[in-house]
Structures are given as C-alpha cells and as structure tokens.
Amino acid sequence: MKASLEQHLSSLQNATTLEDLQGVTEALRDHYKTSHVVYHWVNSIGERFGAGTYSPEWVDRYLEKDYLRLDPVIFGCFQRFTPVIWKELDWSSKPARAMLQDAMDHGLGNQGYTIPIRGPAGQFALFTLNTQAEDQDWHAFIDANARDLMILAHELNKKALEFEQWGDAATTPMLSPRELSAMTYLAKGMNRAQAAAEMTISEHTLRVYIESARHKLGALNTTHAVARALATGVIIV
Amino acid sequence: MLRYLYANDLCRFPLLRDTMFRDRAEQFSKRLGWAVTVNDAGEERDEYDAMNPLYVIWEMADGRHGGSMRFLPTVGQTMVNDHFSHLTGGVTIESPLIWECTRFCLSPNADRRASAALALGAGELMSAFKLKHYVGVFDPRMERIYRLMGLEPEVIGTDGEGREKIGVGLWSMNDDAFAPTLKRVGVNRDVSRSWLRYSLAGKPMPDLGDSFAETA
Incomplete structure (x- = not known):
C-alpha cells in the first residue's frame, strides 16, 4: 500500500500538465477506494483551476446553482488551515441540506474530508476526498490516513504553485546544512539517537529537522525522504 | 471552556477578544x-495576528480571557522562520505537520x-490533526510555568541576556499526558x-457537555 502511494506521489511530482494532475486524482481515488478525489485551487488573481473525479454534470450544476455561496465546506475551509470532516460542519440550513442531496444525486457519497491550504499571495486550495460510508468507518479512515492526505495535499499545492510559476519543482529541494547532515547520517544507516549524538543536538530537535527535510523533499516518510535525498543528489553518501 | 477560534471568528466574541489582546499587552509589554506594539486601546497585536491564525482561548465563567496561545502552520x-532561524541551527522549519505556537x-x-x-488545547490540536x-x-522566564503545566519546552536555542533573553523551543504531547x-x-x-469540534464548526455546544464542564 505504501509503496504504491509513493508511486502516485512520484507521478504527481513528475506532472507537467493539468491532464497529468487529473490522472493523479483518478489514481488516488482508486488507491483509497473512495468515490471521489478532487483538488482545486484559486490563484493569486482569483482564477480557478481544478482536477478531480466529480462528473462534469456535477461541476456544471454546482456553478449553475451558485452553491459556492452556501456550501458549508467552503465556509468551513475558507482562510483556514485545519481539515474538516464534512459531517461535522453546519448543515442545518435547508439550502445546505438540499445541496448535499443534489450532490448525492450526482454521484457523490455522504462523507467527505477537505484539507484547506493557504499558499503565498492569496493563493488557496482545497483537497477533498468524498465517499459513501458509515460515520465510524469514515472516522477510522481519516484517523489512519490524515497524515498522508495532508502530505498529498501539500504536494498537489507545490505542483499548482509550480504551474503558476511561483516555484520550480525541477530544481533540487533547498535543504539547510543541518538538514543535510541529518539526512546524510540516516542514509549512512545511523539510527536517530546516533545521528543526534553525532550532531550534538537532542533527538527531538533531530526529529524536527528530519520532518522539515521530509516536507522539502516531498516524501511520505523518513525512509522515503532518505531515498529521495539520495536519488535527487541532494546528499551523497 | 476552551474555544478554538480563527482570527476572523473573533468578532463573534468581542469581550473574549478584547480581554485577550489587553492581557497580552499586560504580559508581554508590561510584565x-x-x-x-501596544495600541491606544491597550491591546498588543503583531503582524501574525493579521494572518488569520488559530487561537486556543480559555474562556472564564464571566466570558473573559483566562489564557490563550496562537498557532500557525x-x-x-512564522515568527521562528522570519526572525529566529539563527536559533534553529539555520534550519527553516517547514512542514504541515509542525505548527508554530506563540504568544x-x-x-x-x-x-x-x-x-x-x-x-489540553495544544494536545487536542496535535491529536486531531496528527x-x-x-x-x-518563548520567554525563558516562563519556563517554570510551562513545567508546572506539564508542557516543558525543549529549548533548541536562546538569544540575548536578562530581560532581553528569548528562546525557541519544541513541544509535543503524547497520549499519556491527557489523563x-x-x-x-x-x-x-x-x-x-x-x-474543539464545536468551536471549529461554529456551532453551539450541546447542553450535556457544557453542564459537565462547569460542574466538574
């Protein structure tokens, strides 16, 4: 399971077009066995882009009905950075409940999870999983996958920003000397206690450096981060 | 009760908001x-308050601020990356799984x-968002208070002397700390x-939870 998620992450990092991103959302939907995976973003000048598995009928319907104005998911995510489980949002208004029914009539499931991301200069994005499930199963799914989903959301956003020419993923990630040392010691086979001792820092500090390096390298976990650091030539052992 | 409020939700709790920013002036400027920067109304705010951070605020029975802290991913x-990277070994600490806690x-x-x-609030956020x-x-003079709370920071760097001394620290909370x-x-x-759930959803707490909290 992990191995294939790494592959999806890698296709995402290699994406050069919106069609590639579309392919990634479809692969993630199949990987997680959910009904839908959607990533959309609004750039710093207010233009909207998206990739995802919602039917074109539902996307058109959403726009035609102007659901953006009443969608509790949008209210629960706008200008925030904490993910939301859809059922925990306020669906008490009649229009909101009607929208959810309409969504389900268009092939959406009853459960959703959306991660909001705030990028630079007003850019923002939403990464959503939607499916049909019982409450307890959905909570268990989120509990088990929240970290990976957060990582995927941010990798999708790095790609979106690259498309916006905010950054360039083709360049190697910028790690500070301390992060490079941490990754190098791990790549040499040291455990965290040894690496921390070598660097004369605490293990907790080392774990923070490793987590920061993991994010910059676009990796899912520490092992993957070491592999990516070696593969991209960021470190040499 | 604890409230978890983004800056743009504070307008729904004017008393809580005003007393928080005044207490911050009292603590950070006076004490x-x-x-x-303290404004004419006696409130302390900085540029990070304008970035729609998430506040964890202890609201006392009279609706006033009892204590608070501020989070940003x-x-x-972040303040640490903008101003204190010389205290973090030159590392720009950056991950959606690491949040900054200030004020x-x-x-x-x-x-x-x-x-x-x-x-407890810091622990709930860590647990809910993995x-x-x-x-x-933080101010090293506050370390004793953190220790009493069971929230002792691991200091990774300090700068300055005496009143000017400032520290950068790491915190985490494991499940054992909850009980x-x-x-x-x-x-x-x-x-x-x-x-946490009702605050972030902007919904009123059901009676059951509140009555338990107040009588406990």
Whole structure:
C-alpha cells in the first residue's frame, strides 16, 4: 500500500500538465477506494483551476446553482488551515441540506474530508476526498490516513504553485546544512539517537529537522525522504 | 471552556477578544518588557495576528480571557522562520505537520484551570490533526510555568541576556499526558474533544457537555 502511494506521489511530482494532475486524482481515488478525489485551487488573481473525479454534470450544476455561496465546506475551509470532516460542519440550513442531496444525486457519497491550504499571495486550495460510508468507518479512515492526505495535499499545492510559476519543482529541494547532515547520517544507516549524538543536538530537535527535510523533499516518510535525498543528489553518501 | 477560534471568528466574541489582546499587552509589554506594539486601546497585536491564525482561548465563567496561545502552520510565514532561524541551527522549519505556537499568555485574573486547559488545547490540536511537533518562541522566564503545566519546552536555542533573553523551543504531547491534564481541567475527553469540534464548526455546544464542564 505504501509503496504504491509513493508511486502516485512520484507521478504527481513528475506532472507537467493539468491532464497529468487529473490522472493523479483518478489514481488516488482508486488507491483509497473512495468515490471521489478532487483538488482545486484559486490563484493569486482569483482564477480557478481544478482536477478531480466529480462528473462534469456535477461541476456544471454546482456553478449553475451558485452553491459556492452556501456550501458549508467552503465556509468551513475558507482562510483556514485545519481539515474538516464534512459531517461535522453546519448543515442545518435547508439550502445546505438540499445541496448535499443534489450532490448525492450526482454521484457523490455522504462523507467527505477537505484539507484547506493557504499558499503565498492569496493563493488557496482545497483537497477533498468524498465517499459513501458509515460515520465510524469514515472516522477510522481519516484517523489512519490524515497524515498522508495532508502530505498529498501539500504536494498537489507545490505542483499548482509550480504551474503558476511561483516555484520550480525541477530544481533540487533547498535543504539547510543541518538538514543535510541529518539526512546524510540516516542514509549512512545511523539510527536517530546516533545521528543526534553525532550532531550534538537532542533527538527531538533531530526529529524536527528530519520532518522539515521530509516536507522539502516531498516524501511520505523518513525512509522515503532518505531515498529521495539520495536519488535527487541532494546528499551523497 | 476552551474555544478554538480563527482570527476572523473573533468578532463573534468581542469581550473574549478584547480581554485577550489587553492581557497580552499586560504580559508581554508590561510584565516581560518585550518590545511589542501596544495600541491606544491597550491591546498588543503583531503582524501574525493579521494572518488569520488559530487561537486556543480559555474562556472564564464571566466570558473573559483566562489564557490563550496562537498557532500557525510552518508552511506559511512564522515568527521562528522570519526572525529566529539563527536559533534553529539555520534550519527553516517547514512542514504541515509542525505548527508554530506563540504568544502563550495567562490573564492576571486567570482561574486555576487556565494553564492546564491550554495544555489540553495544544494536545487536542496535535491529536486531531496528527501533528508531529510544535515549535515556539518563548520567554525563558516562563519556563517554570510551562513545567508546572506539564508542557516543558525543549529549548533548541536562546538569544540575548536578562530581560532581553528569548528562546525557541519544541513541544509535543503524547497520549499519556491527557489523563492528568484532563483531571486538572475537570472535564473528560469527550467534552474536551467536543470543545474543539464545536468551536471549529461554529456551532453551539450541546447542553450535556457544557453542564459537565462547569460542574466538574
């Protein structure tokens, strides 16, 4: 399971077009066995882009009905950075409940999870999983996958920003000397206690450096981060 | 009760908001003597308050601020990365799983549950969003208070001397820390979790949870 998620992450990092991103959302939907995976973003000048598995009928319907104005998911995510489980949002208004029914009539499931991301200069994005499930199963799914989903959301956003020419993923990630040392010691086979001792820092500090390096390298976990650091030539052992 | 409020939700709680920013002025400007900006209304705010951070606020029975802290994810602008990277070994700490915690503040009128409640709030956020670490800027003179709360920072760097001294620290909270903290706040885990859930959803707490919290 992990191995294939790494592959999806890698296709995402290699994406050069919106069609590639579309392919990634479809692969993630199949990987997680959910009904839908959607990533959309609004750039710093207010233009909207998206990739995802919602039917074109539902996307058109959403726009035609102007659901953006009443969608509790949008209210629960706008200008925030904490993910939301859809059922925990306020669906008490009649229009909101009607929208959810309409969504389900268009092939959406009853459960959703959306991660909001705030990028630079007003850019923002939403990464959503939607499916049909019982409450307890959905909570268990989120509990088990929240970290990976957060990582995927941010990798999708790095790609979106690259498309916006905010950054360039083709360049190697910028790690500070301390992060490079941490990754190098791990790549040499040291455990965290040894690496921390070598660097004369605490293990907790080392774990923070490793987590920061993991994010910059676009990796899912520490092992993957070491592999990516070696593969991209960021470190040499 | 604990409230988890983004800056743009504070307008729904004017008394709580105003007393928080005034207590911050009291603590950071008057008591600790930090070079912070205090406006004509006697409120301390900085540029990070304008970035729609998430506040964890202990609201006392009279609706006033008892204590608070402020969170921002390190993938955006943070105080540590903007001003204190010389205290983090030159590392720009950056991950959606590491949040920055700043402006830890206790009201001079704080009730005895306030500091434990803030520790609980930090723990609930870490647990709910599967965070790995908090990194924060703090005044070393506050270390004793953190220790009493069971929230001792691991200091990764300090700068300056005496009143000017400032530290960057790391915090994390494991599941074992919940039981004693919950006991000191006088609520069970379900109530604590619903404080988070209802706050973020902007929904009123159901009666059950509130009555338990107030009688505990």
